[in-house]
Amino acid sequence: MTKIRLLLAKDLRTLLRSPVLLTALVLYPIIFAALVGLVFRYANDRPRVAFVDLDHLPDTLTVGAQHFDVPRVISEVQGSVELVPLSEREADDQLASGAISAEIVVPRGFASKLRGMVESPRLILKTARGGLSGRVEQQTQALVYALNRRLQDAYIKANLEYVKLILQGGHGTFLGNDFDVVGLDRAAAMLDEIRRTSNDPTVAARAGELATFVRQARLALGASGDSLRATANPIELQIDKNAGRTWLLSAQIQAYALGLTLAFICVLLAAAALAAERDENVVGRLARGLVRLRELVAVKIALAALVAVALGFTIALLFGVLAEAAGVKGGEPWGRLPLLLVGLAVAGAAFGAFGTLVGAISRESRTAVLVGFLAALPLVLLGLVPEGAAGAAWWAGRAFPFSHAVSFFQAALYEGDPWGKLAREGAWLLGLALVFAAAARAGMRRLLA
Amino acid sequence: MSARGVARRYGRIAALAPTNLDIRAGDAIALIGPNGAGKSTLLSILAGALEPSTGSISSGRNGAGPRVGWVPQSPAHYARLSPRENLELFARLEVVPDPSERAERLLRLLDLPDDGRLSAQLSAGNQQRLNLAIALLAGPEVLLLDEPTASLDPRQRRRLWEVAADVRERGGAVVFATQNLEEVDRFATRVVVLLDGALVFDGSLEEFRRAPEADVFA
Secondary structure, eight states, X not given: OHHHHHHHHHHHXXXXXXXXXXXXXXXHHHHHHHHHHHHHHHHTSOOEEEEEETTOOOSEEEETTEEEEHHHHHHHHTTSSEEEEOOHHXXXXXXXXXXXXXXXXXXXXXXXXXXXXXXXXXXXXXXXXXXXXXXXXXXXXXXXXXXXXXXXHHHHHHHHHHHHHHHHOEEEEETTEEEEEOOHHHXXXXXXXXXXXXXXXXXXXXXXXXXXXXXXXXHHHHTHHHHHHHHHOSSOOOOOTTSSOOGGGOHHHHHHHHHHHHHHHHHHHHHHHHHHHHHTTOHHHHHTXXXXXXXXHHHHHHHHHHHHHHHHHHHHHHHHHHHHHHTOOSSOTTTTHHHHHHHHHHHHHHHHHHHHHHHHHHOSHHHHHHHHHHHHHHHHHHHTSOTTTOHHHHHHHHTSHHHHHHHHHHHHHHOSSOHHHHHHHHHHHHHHHHHHHHHHHHHHHHHHO | OEEEEEEEEETTEEEXXXXXXXXXXXXXXXXXXXXXXXXXXXXXXXXXXXXXXXXXXXXXXXXXXXXXXXXXXXXXXXXXXXXXXXXXXXXXXXXXXXXXXHHHHHHHHTTOOOSSOOGGGSOHHHHHHHHHHHHHXXXXXXXXXXXXXXXXXXXXXXXXXXXXXXXXXXXXXXXXXXXXXXXXXHHOSEEEXXXXXXXXXXXXXXXXXXXGGGGTTO
C-alpha cells in the first residue's frame, strides 16, 4: 500500500508539473458542459416545416362572430415548429432534398369549411420517412392543437349565440338561411297568457305543462355555456415554466457533462500514465520486485479516480453555485454531494481501469492517447443509445462505464429514492473496473517486452 | 548468482538462446557482441526486469538472492522529477533506510546537479549518472551495467569505474555490456561473447585474447 501511495504521489506531482495538461483538465469539463448543453438545446430546436396555402387564406378570417388575423394567429402558434411559407412545388422539392422536415398543406375549401362550422376542415401533413418524422408529427399535432384551442373559442361563442337566440328569440342566420325565432322567454310568456286567458281547462292545463317545460329548458340552456367550455377542454394544462431548473442546470446536463468528462479524461489519463512508465523506461526498474504489476495498474486506476473526484466535485460545485445564484428550484446540489463523490470515485476507477487496459496494449503514451480517444468516443456514443432502440448497440454500451456513470450521477443528484439504482449502477461500475483491471494486468507483460 | 538455460523469444524471433552464466564474487564480466547480439536482453533478465521465456535465475544463498543494481542502456527515471526526487522515490521503493540521506550521498558521490531542475532537463551524461545513482541506492552486490559509458565524458567514466571497483572490493560483482574493447582490456576479469543471441564464449580475459572470438567486431 505504501508503494502505491508513493507512486500515486509521484503521478500527482508529475500532473501538477504539466501546465498544459492541467489547463486542459480544468477547461475540458467546462467546454464539455457547454457543448452538452448546446447539443441538448439544439436537439429540442424547432424543425423547419413548409406552410403551403392552397386555399389562399385571407388575412382576416371570420368564424362564428369572431375575426382572426390569420398571419398573426400562425405566428403565435408556431412555437413548436418554424413555419416557412412555400408553394406546393417548392415544398415538395425541399422535402425531397431534406431542406425541410415536413410540409403542412392547407387544401382548397379549408376556409369555407371552417366558416361553415358544420364539417371539420383538414390540414394535410407530409413528412419524410424515419429521422425526425416522428418528432415533426408530434410538433405538428401540437401546432394543430394550438390552432384548435383558438378556434374552439370562436366555435363556442357562435354556438352560444344560437343558444341565446333560442332563449331570447330574434333574427338569426344558419348556413346562409335567414330566420326569426320566437325564443323560449317569449314562448313561456305566451303560454302563461294562454293558460290565464283560455276558457278551456284542458287547453289551460296543457299550456301550463308546456310553460313548465319551457322554464326547465331555459334553465338547462342557461347553463350550456359552462358545459360547452368544459366539453371542449375536459382537462386543461396549466404550464408553470418557473417550477424547475433551466435546461443549462438540468439534472441530465450535469450528469452527462460529468460522464463525458470522466469518460475521456480518466481513460486518456490512465492510458497515458501507464504507457509513460514504459516511455520513461522505468517499468523494467519497477518490475524488478519493487512494485508488483497489479500494484502499478492499481496506481493508475487510483490516479484516475482521484482526478475524477476532483474534477467532478468542481463541476458539481459550479452547477450548485449557479443554481443557487439563479434561484432555481429542484434537485439537492449540496445534500447529495457525498453520494456524488462516491459515484465519481467508482466511475473514475472504472474509466481508469479501461484506460490502463488501453495503456498496456498500446505500450507507448502517444499511441495510448490516440487509441484511448478512438475507443472512448464510439463507446460513449453507444452509451447514449436508449434502451430498446438497438439491442446489440445498447448492450455494447452497457459494457463501457459511461451509461452506468451517467445513471449513477442522475440518481445520486436528483432521484427521490436513489438507492436501488445506485446499488445496481455502482455494482456495474465496480464489476467493469475489476474486469478491465484484470485484463490490463494480463496485458502488462507487453509493457515489459 | 546463476542463470540456467535462460532464453527469451519475441514471437518467432529468438532474442536470446538458452544461456548459462555463473556470476561469482569479485567478477568483472564484460559482455560483448555486436548490436542485437542479446546483451541487453541477458542483462534485463539477470536484473529481473524481463521474464525469461524459459530457464531461471538462481542464487547461491538459498534463494535469498543478491542485491542487484541495474543500469539500463537508456535512462530509466522519471523525467518530470528532479534527480533528488527520483533518488528519494526509488530509495523508498527499495525500502532503503533513511532515503533522504542516501539520496544526498549519491548526489554528492556522482556530482549530480541538485538545483531543482527536472531530470528531463539534464544533459545526456548527467542522466546516465542519475541512472547509475538509482542502481546504487540499495548498495548492490551485483552491478549490471548496459553500455554505461556511452554518453559520459572521460572524467565521469573514471568515476563510474571507481564505483564499479568499489562494488567488487566489497565482495560484489560487476557485469557490463560494452562494444569498447579498451574498456574490456582495462576493467574485465572475464569475458562473455554473444553472437546472434547465443553465448559463444565464456572465459578469462587472457583466454579471450587468445580466442578467435576476440575479433568479434571484425
